[in-house]
Amino acid sequence: MEKPELSIIIVNYNTKQITKKCLDEVVRSLAKTKIKYEIVMVDNDSKDSSVEMLQQYKNKLKDQLTLILSKENLGFGKGNNLGVKNAKGKYILLLNTDAFVLDEGISKLLNFYKQNDDHIHFLGPKLLNKDLTDQPSACHFYTLSVIFAVLFLKGDYWGLTRFSPNRLKRVDWISGACILTKKKYYNQLEGFDKTIFMYMDEVDLLYRGRQRGYLTYFYPMARFIHLGSASSGGRTFPILQVYKGFLFFYKKHYSKYSLFWLKFMLKLKAAIAVLIGRITQNRYLIETYEKAYQLVAMDG
Secondary structure, three states: OOOOOEEEEEEEOOOHHHHHHHHHHHHHHHOOOOOOEEEEEEEOOOOOOHHHHHHHHHHHHHHHEEEEEOOOOOHHHHHHHHHHHOOOOOEEEEEOOOEEEOOOHHHHHHHHHHHOOOOOOEEEEEEEOOOOOEEOOEEOOOOHHHHHHHHHOOHHHHOOOEEOOOOOEEEOEEOOOEEEEEHHHHHHOOOOOOOOOOOOHHHHHHHHHHHOOOOEEEEEEEEEEEOOOOOOOOOHHHHHHHHHHHHHHHHHHOOHHHHHHHHHHHHHHHHHHHHHHHHHOOHHHHHHHHHHHHHHHOOO
């Protein structure tokens, strides 16, 4: 096979059906283009017969699909790092299994990137919900004011923290569901932080990129459907991972003073949620945010 221009990195964990749909849409989207591409699929020790499906897909695509079978669940970041390490393309597209390209979305994204790679380092498309409504995926870095808006003002809902513009826009960070960059930029940043299992990976990567002068843009002309949290396993787990992610991010990048106020806000949010849970007899709120409170209280 001729050396690919684009490497599409996908990490699978127990999402057999949507992973197959993701692959189907990638192949369909690129079928009539001249883009030479490969798919690098990392399976994180799935138990749902994903491997059998992926092996069948590899037989169909032959050398165009590289299948890497991990013997453990590496998580999102380390899984992508492994995929990029095995990628042969100059450009890499990090794509979630639950992100489905619409129309010519991949070629639109790549062509625009190539035309503007003198000032664009990371590029993300417009993400849509299953019903084709906008899914906010262009975001501000998590300053204390932004975190306050997230926790207490429904900042994502009002567009204070995440938004979905209808024009090209330079932003702080974009959703990790779909990110296009050059392999050399990813490698210069040493990829995703290996100590993050899930959530905050892309924020940390693009924050480190900004410190080196790398710019991130949102390009709405390329569109993908993104289901979200397909392999998270319930609602409690994502919330606890977000709490862990905030703590990790602040300990790594901010002052002890900022970390103090972050912990204060996280505990206050958890305490309020537990109180509401007790008033409304909502076991989910009580159990989830009691765990979240303890997570912060016990954090060294």
